[in-house]
Amino acid sequence: MLRGVPTSLHSKYVPSKPFSCLDGSTTIPVEFVNDDYCDCRDGSDEPGTSACPNGRFFCENKGYIGTLIPSHLVGDGVCDCCDGSDEYETTIVCNNTCFELAQKTKAEHEAKRALHEAGVAKKKEIMAKSIVTQSTRLTRINELEQDLQKLENELKEKEELKQKAEIPETEAKERHHKLWEEQRAVREAIARDNQMREMFADLDTNNDSLVSTEELQKHTELDTDLENEFTVGEVRSILGADSVNFDEFNVTVFEQISNSYQPLQQPSTETSVDLDDLAAATEAHLKKEKEAAEADARLKQEETHFKEEEEEEAAAATETTEGDYEEDPNRQEASSHIATSLDHGKHIHDDTPPEYDDEAKRLIEIADHARNEYSEVERKVHDIKRQIEDLKKQSDVDVGIHGEYSAFIDQCYDYEEREYTYRTCMFKDAKQISKGGGSDVTIGYWDSWSGPADNKYLKMKYSNGATCWNGPARSLTVTFQCGIEHKIVDVREPTRCEYAMLFETPSACDETIAATLIHPDHQEF
Template sequence: MYIPSKPFTCLDGSLTIPYEFVNDDYCDCKDGTDEPGTSACPNGRFFCENKGYVGSLIPSHFVGDGVCDCCDGSDEYETKTVCNNTCFELAQKTQAEREAQRVLHEAGVAKKKEIISKSIAIKSERQTHIDELERDLQSVENELKEKEELKRQAEIPENQAKEKHQKLWDEQRAVRETIIRNYQIRDMFADLDTNGDSLVSIDELQKHTELDLDNENEFTIEEVRTILGSDSVTLDEFNTTVFDQISNSYKRLPKPTTPIPEPTLDSIATPSSSVETSTDEKNMESHDETPIATSLEHEKHIHDDTPPEFDDETKQLIAIADQTRTEFDQVQGKVLDIKRQIEDLKKQVNIDVGVQGEYSAFIDQCFDYEEREYTYRVCMFKDAKQIPKGGGGDVAIGFWDAWTGPIENKYLRMKYVNGATCWNGPARSLTVTFRCGIEHKIIDVREPSRCEYAMIFETPSACDEKMAVTSSHSTHTEF
């Protein structure tokens, strides 16, 4: 661009000037390109050749300021400042650093190749195992269908026997409830019939002022008649129209009463118009004419709500059905276990562990980093936590999301997101940056922004094959 025999055109194309205007200590070009060797242009750039090392650009106003900015001292060519040429020393230092990096990457790549080799074998083994499990699953599912059919067949007679038992018990309870209700009706009627004429009259019921529900402190004849429906009622009429109206509020009058024996199937039956035993009551005295007398086991439960035990035949049917259910559950458990194994293996196979599987060693692996207050734990491809050393619960700082490295190698960084939300802040997240190392280990964890954590992780998986084979010596004049 700088040819002494030709006019010079500013590099932004804005102006063409005679070549003698270049480096004349006067800024002609807006981009400062006419004064690369002076400090005339504030936006100018001076190129340090730095022979034996690496060329560099510095602001042109650094030129001739008495400070040696170029390692070859070329920026102070017009001053009396003596600059030592440090380019050789810098080149040696850089060369040593590059050689150390080359050796590191060379050792790391050797381990990386071992990981890749194992990854190929493990992936093949996983796929073989998946194929075997899928064949086993087909066989066990067929067995499960057979067990399900056996269970269904065994449950049919079991359910029929249980339903028969329940029906008998429901009938017994219905009879018992009827007997108890009849006893309560007869007892209440007898208590109200104070003159023993087998009728409950207005004056007899009027004595029970607790039945006066209007709270006017007077139980009038009209109110009593409304309850009875007439001036007096028989036992049957009392059962039909009165009992349900007064049963919840009725109380015995405070007077001695003759104890009334507990009702039994032999002594209590449906109410009749007479206090004396009716023909129906006499009929109920015969056990073989009542539903509940069909089973002595049911009969003895007439006064409690505990269902009777199943008979031996029903117990045997239940035992058979229980056995088929147990066998079905066992086979079903096998099916679920095989499906879970297949799912886990497929998840592992589908994890993106690098182009060559170089990050496969991380599967199911967790790594810790200890610092003063916390232990940081990252489980690769799963989650990351902050564990307080002073006690308290773990804090999720992220769940595996994706590889987020640069375009040229996305596998140099991964992201964990949607961790626990900070107080009045965002959800926690973690970025893991990988760099070449001989071992898998975390070497630093920081929180550069609130609730956003950054981790540096060394691993052979991040070592570069190109850097491992690059010679530390260069034939180029510029290092």
Template sequence: MLTSFSISPCMGKVNSLSFLFVFSVLSNRFVISDNLTPRGVPLSRAALYDPQKDFSCLDGSKLIPFSMVNDDYCDCPDGSDEPGTSACSRGSFFCQNAGFVAGYIPSSRVNDHICDCCDGSDESGTVQCSNTCDELGRAAREEGERLAKLLKDGYQKRVEMASSGKEFRKSKDEEKAKLEVERQRLEIIKTEKERIKEEVEAPEKEALERYRLIEEEKQKLLNAAEEAKAASEAENMFILLDSNGDGKLTKDEIKTRQTFDKNKDGEVSDDEALFFLNMEEEMSKEDFLTTGWMMAKPFFLMDQGMFQPPIEDQEEEQEPSLMSGGQPITVTEAPLKELTEEEIQAQGDHVSYNAAGEKEIIPGVVEEQEEEEELYEEDGPASVEDVKVEESKYDEATQQLIDAAEKARSEFNEADKSVRDIVHQLEELNDVLNLDFGDDERFAPLHGQCFDFEDREYVYTLCPFKSATQKPRNGGGEVNLGKWGSWTGPEDNKYTEMFYDRGQNCWNGPNRSARVKIACGTENRLTGVSEPSRCEYQYEYISPAACSQPHHGHDEL
């Protein structure tokens, strides 16, 4: 019930001020309306604030006279008795905001000389607030219409993406089925090729085993012949050098042979003689046959120009140095004697010179040189390949077995490779089919695509379901920020965030990772990238696949 006031002229200025004061108090406590709803209270709660009754705190803790509501003193613990003042720290003020969005603000903002409600209802007294609700409402409606259109168009494209995604999965399923059939066919071929290979390899193995045994026996005979030849050669040389036939070699006997003049100064010194006797005064026949001849033989060959010591480095080649009595003995190679026609005809035997300079021919010492020369033709040496081919020849029947086995192995290897290739294709296909493209496959069309975003320093790339990378704009290597991990959005809408982990390691830090926030848009586009934490990146991405179905209805402003 609204109280009436009358002012007579005789009341004067004082009564006029009294009226203004009373009106101010009433306006601070009530919203001037038919039912006097207290200030700061929405119409939906008006029944709880009945001026004809005592007021019950909304938490039920107290019952106070209604005159104590909005008296700028907090009586209720929950602050419900002061909805229109700033007296209670826990209270809230309701902004009607006609033409815009109604809502609550904390009571502390009431009468703080700042207009918080667009209708200015939170401020009374000296502060005059402009009502901007219509303007804000119009802008909100325009934004709402834009978002509604975005949602509508985006959702339509999401439906199209979902349809494409289902077709994509269907095609991959069909491709997998075909590959499985082909794999089974190739497995059968491989099994058959393996059976054939094992069949033809068995007789080949037996034939090659026979040849191996024959070659081993032949090699044993050759080795025995070489050993006998070497022994005979050493025996003949010992007989030649043992001039007194006492079964041992002495320093004086060595010194009678010009062959042992290593430095070619015209005589064999004591040190040179001792070198060939293993630094002993004499050498037994047994020692000569086992070690002595091995030391002496190269010098006999050098006399004939047939010994060529191995050269490891032409530029750094040094003369060999031998030790005798703690002093180095340098071995030099003297100019070869020119052979007479008679000596040339005796090339198959070894020619040695005694202290008097007389030549001596020792039969059978260098027969191996003749064997090596047999490999040479008039126009040069035979090639190594020719020799190997000659050594690897088998009889016709064995060669046929080898050829058949080689062919079977080649065909099996080809069949095995075909199986491995198709198994690899199936593994890659299964990896794609195991990806979560959303409950309606709407994200599937993004597979195989990549999107870039450039800032002043870097080019960021997102390849959905594969990787996130970063590359300097001015050149440099690409940095892996993460590989596809999983969807990490909230439980009620997990398809709003992607997570890429296992990126390149940060120096003295963790492995890089990236989160992709996906918002509704009418196109698929990467719109921004930031690094909120060290080595942790955040991609902003829009896609129709993130647009939800529009609600058919409207909200009142």
């Protein structure tokens, strides 16, 4: 009886003919077959014994699936074939379990077939929806591109209107700014001239129309070397001479001392006065207050009518010479008002520009309106461009030959384990999120489909994630298998920094498996 030979090879083992080794290496008498001696290099002459180390014994396994086992397992006292045919020469009694295995395998195959059948039904829904979605997406892109063309034309019109409105606005603002700068320059010139005149009068204590070293030396606040006395040499270095007249003081001295200069405190003396003297003093004091008020009024008038005052001051400056300088009869009073003039100068130097006039305000309002209209249309243009870009990116994503993976677009899936949450955003990135509050770690960015040649859509690759400590950049391989729902079922790190994810989805279900019929008859490999 010929044992261990598949039915498909029975024609090679003819009892009336010499046997040719299946590898063609030699031909032997047929009686050498299964004689427990290995004659063929491929072991094909001993299919029913364990003589050849590379021999293969065929288990017929009637009612189940025929299988090949290594021939060295034949007669080893262990039942390897479900029908027990591998132990035909031993006393071992093998129970025939082929029927039970057939029933179990049939149930497993049926469950697998049913799973794929249900998954394929959902897969077809996804593909049908993908066709509609893609068509809708392309239609929407076309509509948006038409809207964009109209808006871009409108934007050009709004830009022209904006530019036209901004020209008179800019001119009005420039006129306003120029006038304000001129006014401020005049006010500053008046304030400086008043301050300079009062300071000269205050320093010229002997009324000789000169400021001498002796007069300036009294103002020790001008001494930059605070540790030593204010020497004549230091004073002369400021004046440039033993004394200076009004014009020289204006040109060379005033700017040096204006920031540090302080009027001398007038000494007060206590004397006994009678009622007449007191009345006279009171009258003089009231007169000074009146004159001070009049001086303040003059300063305000100068500020209001700065142009007229500028012309007057310029004319006065032209007519004034060194010999023509006349001492103000109220010089002592002017000295007492230096601080007042300086305080008033702070107001004059105010950098807050005045409000625009009504015409300028009207032009600014028109320009603002034009700018707002331009900005609104520009915002719409940017929004439509963004929508078109997003839709085109979605259209360019490879979601399978028939769009079976289109349900993954813009979707993220989580997998919870003890320390981390793994989040995969399809066609974007994958992250490892610590449950202990640490920062997220990117384990890869979408790279490509990486399945086998016959179906590349069974795996996807995420690469160039965060670099491991002293290691490579992290990466993730997602393997898809048939399932009723889209979900991650397992995540592991089989190799350092290289993660493996198992993902169930209807998109991976196979139409061929779903249509397979389970045959109860004998199957042979």
